[in-house]
Structure formats: C-alpha cells, structure tokens
Amino acid sequence: MTIDTALSRLTDLLGDRLSTSDADLALHGQNETYYADTPPHGVAYPETTEEVSEILKICHDENCPVTAYGAASSLEGQHLAIRGGISLDMNRMNRVLAVNAEDMNAVVQPGLTRIALNEELRATGLFFSVDPGADASMGGMAATRASGTTAVRYGTMRDNILAMEAVMADGTVIRTGTKARKSSTGYDLNHLLIGSEGTLGIITELTVKLHGIPEAISAATCRFESVEDAVNCVILTIQSGLPMARIELLDEMMVRGFNQYAGAGLPEKPHLFLEFHGSPAGVTEQMETFAALAGDFGAEAMKTATTTEDRNALWAMRHKAHYASAALGAGKHIWPTDVCVPISQLAEAVVQAQRDAVAMGLTCTIVGHVGDGNFHAGLSVDPGNADEMARAKLFTGKLAETALRLGGTVSGEHGIGIGKQGYMDAEHGPALAYMRAIKQGFDPKNILNPGKMLPDNH
C-alpha cells in the first residue's frame, strides 16, 4: 500500500498515459500565484470515465492521493498535489458530447475549456455564459464554483450546471441532478459537488445551461473621480434593477497596470467597464438609463465600444488583470484576494482595502465583479521577501475580517484551496463540523485532494 505500488499498477492500466517524466511532474507542480512548486509523483491521463474509475479504485486500494488537474488556472493552488500522489490530468477528456439546442444545454467533458465550448456553439445562436477570465476547464470551473464578469446577469457555475457525472473516492460512478430545469428529489448532490475542489469526487461529465446570444450587445467604459463614486454608481445601478450583463470596477492602480502592460492609454482614474445585452432598443434604453445614473456620480461621458472587435479587445484587456497587476513591479508575483460582500457594503469594503494597502506599504490593484459585490485586491509581492509576504498575509487577514464583518464571504469565486483554509472557521463556525462529516462519509481515506479546503484536511 504505497504510492510506488499505485504508480506501478497505474502504468499497467494506462501504459504511457501514466507519466513520471521530470517535465510532466514539473509542469503539473506549477501555479499562477505564489505557492511553492509541488510536483506530483505521477501524472495520469485518463480518456474515459471508466478509466477514471479504475484509477480511483487503484489509488483507493493503495492510499495514493489523487488531485484533479485541468487548465491549472486556479488561484488558490487547488490543482497542486501537495501531498504527492497522482495529478489526474483531465485534458484528454475534452469533448462536447451533445448540444441540446431545444433544451438550451450542452453535455461536455471536464477537460473542455470554456472558450473551446463557445467556439463549438458558434453556429447555434447559444453561448455558455460563465467567464472567469482565464480559459479555465469546465471541470475546474465547476469544482471551484467559478463565476466572473457575466455572473451578475447569468449566474455563477452554481446556477449553470444542471447535472454531472462524477467518480467518487472508491471508483463508484454517480450522477447528480437531472436534465430537467428543476427537481425536488433527495439531497442536492449536484450543488454539493460544485465548489468541492476535487475533495469529494472527480467530475467526469457536466450538463450546463446555455443562453441565447442577445440580439444586441454594447460595451462601454466610464470614468469617475473617485472609487466611492464608481462604487456608489454600481450600487444604485443594481438596486434600480438594470439588467447589467457586465459591470466591472478598476481602481486607479489597476488602470495604471493596464496602461503599462497593454498600452491602454486610459486616464489613471477609477473606471467601470460595462456591457449591455438585449434587443437593440432595450440596449439603447439600458445605456441611457445607466448614463443618467453615472452622471449623478460625476462620471465622464461613457465611451462605447460599438464593434465586436472593440468589445472583444476591451474584455481581453480586462481578463489580463492578473498579468497587468504583475506588470506594476518587475519580477513580482500577484497575491490575489477575492472577497464578496452584500452590495450595500461594497463602498466601505473597497475603500477600506485601498486604505489598508497604503498603510501597509503594499502595491495593490483593485478590480471587481462589483455588480455581485465581489472584488479582488491584487497584491504585488516578491515571495523571497519575507517582510512583504508577511504584510500581504496581514492585509489578506484584515480584508477577510472586513468581509465577514460586513456579512460577506472570504471568497467570491477563487475558492479555498491552500490559501484560505485559515478563514474557514471564522466564516463557517460550527457548520464546519458538518462539512467534515461529509468529507469523512464520502472519502474516509482522504485520497481526494488531501490538504485542501478543510483546515484539518491533512
């Protein structure tokens, strides 16, 4: 019962689709943020659900940790095999299995990325809405309960997955949810697996909702004198019921990052990046309503991105926020944060974060899916600078405290992974024991992504 025996049995099963090459191990041990490289012992490349099941049976027998791996775009190290064992690379299971246009859903494999899915949907007039920026894998997005820029209108992964197939710790294959739009039968295992970060089961198939591509789409940018003005404009916009498709905040430092990284040429003031979806008349009406609201908060006139190219360029830039933040300091890494608060508390939370960063001498960008009350303070850090790392940790702790005090959560969309385990008790209190009971019931040997999410998940 060792990892070595598991590797040998997995080689018998998978042949050269069980890799232990240095390059493969190194690749699967990397991450986007500040966590140490942690190569696994082996990388398995399954091609079918049955293979995933066989792999888990072996690993379960041998007490070998299994950590699912998709696009490796997670920001809290969820895909890192920090207890060793197998990195289960799902990228060969990347097909669209069915597009049910009549029912507005698609059945996909977990290794498919969201952009690839939308490319396949091009001829249908439908699209998959969840857009976390990175070209993440569908399985990874489900496991992290991802959201992003369009969640304010179309919901997060929580709202967009009808059904899944998953392989559980001992290799059992289950189905959660149904293809019907709703159901009241039994415990909601579908939502339980969404956001479980690979600690309860391995997602092998997803049935996701699709939405009709709106007849008209317009994007715009809008500049404010202060972050408070921008955020208060967002609060009123949401409260007025305007069905924003995207409403993103960038603070002055974030704009500077875009100017340096992407030559954005924007005035270094707080901005909102916006998108409106609807009928042509509806979009015009929405934009006029928004412009009037924004004017009340002293906004400069909106700049509209009318062509598809301009719109795509705007969002492509927005999606590089992580790299644009990094560009503010040569050789720096970004320590991402991700709180979410009730919309009424958003101005207080954002302003507090800016003040704290200044007080702690940290370079910090703020960018956010503010329509949901979700924002990211991105700290520019040098992992070799112990003092700076300590200040970043302090900042993150204070931000989490603020979010919880204001009725929010320590993660809107990035999840817990390695980085936020320390806040689980503060956020969940006695409920944590029931999360542990679920983990214990589903994976008593703790082979699924050990060391993640639950604070004592060794």
Next chain:
Amino acid sequence: MTIDTALSRLTDLLGDRLSTSDADLALHGQNETYYADTPPHGVAYPETTEEVSEILKICHDENCPVTAYGAASSLEGQHLAIRGGISLDMNRMNRVLAVNAEDMNAVVQPGLTRIALNEELRATGLFFSVDPGADASMGGMAATRASGTTAVRYGTMRDNILAMEAVMADGTVIRTGTKARKSSTGYDLNHLLIGSEGTLGIITELTVKLHGIPEAISAATCRFESVEDAVNCVILTIQSGLPMARIELLDEMMVRGFNQYAGAGLPEKPHLFLEFHGSPAGVTEQMETFAALAGDFGAEAMKTATTTEDRNALWAMRHKAHYASAALGAGKHIWPTDVCVPISQLAEAVVQAQRDAVAMGLTCTIVGHVGDGNFHAGLSVDPGNADEMARAKLFTGKLAETALRLGGTVSGEHGIGIGKQGYMDAEHGPALAYMRAIKQGFDPKNILNPGKMLPDNH
C-alpha cells in the same frame, strides 16, 4: 430513553407549549392528500432558535423523533410524524426579522408564510417571488425545495435563499450561506439543506432574495384546440427566450374542474394562463410576440386580465387546482403527481400521461408549470377503493418511468416524503449511497423526520 421521558422533559422546558391534547395531535396528523392520519405523541411550539436547540438536545438524548411542521401544505406527507414523537410546530416563529431593501433580501423566520411576507413588503416595491399556490411557510418551502408558477422567471427556492440558520440533530446551531450574492468557500450546506425535508436539520431562519415589483404586469388566458398545440406553443415560447413570468397549462379536464368548482365559465379546451412582467412597452412587446407564436399553434385570441383584481382572481383560481380537481368526483381525494422533464420532451410526457389515465380508467386533471417542463397529473381517488388506489399507483409508476426515460425527475417541486421513496433508487442509483452517508453523518440516531425521503430511512 423513551418518547414518554422526552415528553416529560419537554414539558419542563416549554410548559403548555408542549401539547398532548387530542385536538392538537389530531390536527398535526392530517394532510392534504391521501395519506392516513398519523397524529404525533406531542406537539412542541418553540418561540426561539435556542428553544429549538434545547428541544433537539432532549429529543436526541431520548431518541425521540422530531418532525417539523409549518403550514401542513406539503403534498407528500413530509410534515407527518409517521414514526411518532414530536411534531415541531414552527408557527410561532413567524416574524420578518429584517428587510434589507438595499441588498434586496429579507431575513425571516420559518413559520412566516409567503403571503404574510409579501404583505410586509408592500411598501418597499419589492416582492418574494416563489409561489407554490398554497400559502406555505417559508421553512417548509425551503425544506421541500418548492417552486410554483413564477419559477420559470424568478427561480425556485433553490435559487432564492442566500443563507439560513438551522438546528442540527444534536441541537448544534449552524449558519449556511452568506448575505453576499455568491461564495466559493466550502461545501454548499445551504443547498444541501434546501430540499432535505427536515431530515438533516431544522431551519430556524432564512435570508431570501427579493425582486423589484415590475413596472407593468399583464395576465392573460389563451385557448388551444389540443394539449399538443398548447405544449408546443410553450416549448417555442421558452426556446425563443421570451421572459415569461408565468406560463401555466390546464388541460380540458382541469378546466372542467374550475368550471365546476369556481364557476369559471371557460370553454372546456386546453388553456394556457400567462403573466408578463416588464416595462409598459416591454410587456406590450412580449404579449405581441407571444400572441404571434400562439397564433401559429391555432390559439384563439388571448383574453387579457388588465386590472389587478382580474389578475388576482385568475391566479387565485389557478391556485385552487387541487380543490377543483377534487370537485370532479364527490368525496374524492386527489392523488397528486409532479414530474418534470426537459422542455423538449414535454409534449410527449403530457400526452402519454393523458392516454395512460384514460386507459386505466382514472379521472385525471393536468396542470403544470410548463415553462419549466413541470406538470401535475391529479388523480381523483377514493382511498377506500383498493382497486382505484392500485390503478393510481400503477399510473404514478408509469409516469415516473416516462419522466426518467425522458431525462427528467420524479418530482419537480413536491418532494419525496412518504409517497415517492420507491422511485429514489431509479432516479439516483449509486448516488443514493452518498445521500445515506450524509444522513448518517448528520443524524446518526435518525431522529429527524424518520421514515421520509431515503427509501431505507426507518
């Protein structure tokens, strides 16, 4: 360790708010449908979360079953204490604790009914959308994962609860979810409790989403020559993306029921009952678009209910479907069914149900939240007529089979309770073992609503 000891200890705790009067026991043993009367041993009337916690500690000590009781409007006997013990009557915990208009949510106690909530909200311009017909309690609606006529536009209870407080089997008080619009921290206990039918915990507080009352509302009825035409019109309406606020099917037999019960005076043909929400111009545009679609399916011109009174009368009538079905046979009870299928399969499922009822010699009404693919075949039965009851059971089994074959679910909104346990294995297969693991982890003594939902939950 007996129920008697529990009753005695509960009397010490609650005084005369622990009742064992015959009238109270009888009242709490009744139900809306065809299940046998099953009075509990005692009825407890808690007034605070702390009292619920103390009650559960005692019942946990004494192995005394606890079944939550709200408006008793559940249709699968969820509120019946079929293993005896305590009926936990939540009706004294019926306050609105907070209305956060800025964040568009309200914090309420579980015994509050949905109509009482909407009355309290009247001055705010906001409303709570979920409308199952009955004036159900908020706790009961959460526990059953209820939905109803407006779910097609505003979602079910699954989509409208941000956070809850619950008391677990041993008296531990937990909080699930947050007041932020989204979160990615830990297992989704909020959705796990929604729809758990009181078998995992007792809901003591809910934070629910509110929606802005639309500027304009119009209701209408529309008559078709055949159920197929009506259903195919619904399918196309949904697929076209028209944001219907309500779209309800009534088959010819259901219309006959309304004529007999409520003097509706409607031609005995299949009807759709509709509601449109939006700006005045938007509602007009929606109605025109719908009318054009309906015309393609041979519909008679829509009749519009323009005044608030007419609209309320229409929906008040629709909400009496259960009683109108019963009116079709003197002294008959209604055996309700509740399947939900992907919208593309709806016509097949409805027509099959009608044919099966005729073939089995059953009087059957069909009414449905068809925009979600959800419909109810209401069988008129005499519980004393063993042959008729056997045919009703056969019909229900065939309907469930059809729903599952078409990719749907055996319950869209009524839940499992006593009546549908036999279908849990067919719908969930190996996933059922993971539901059992959750129940075992959360309530190892099985004191919470024993005998419900899970097929071997004795």
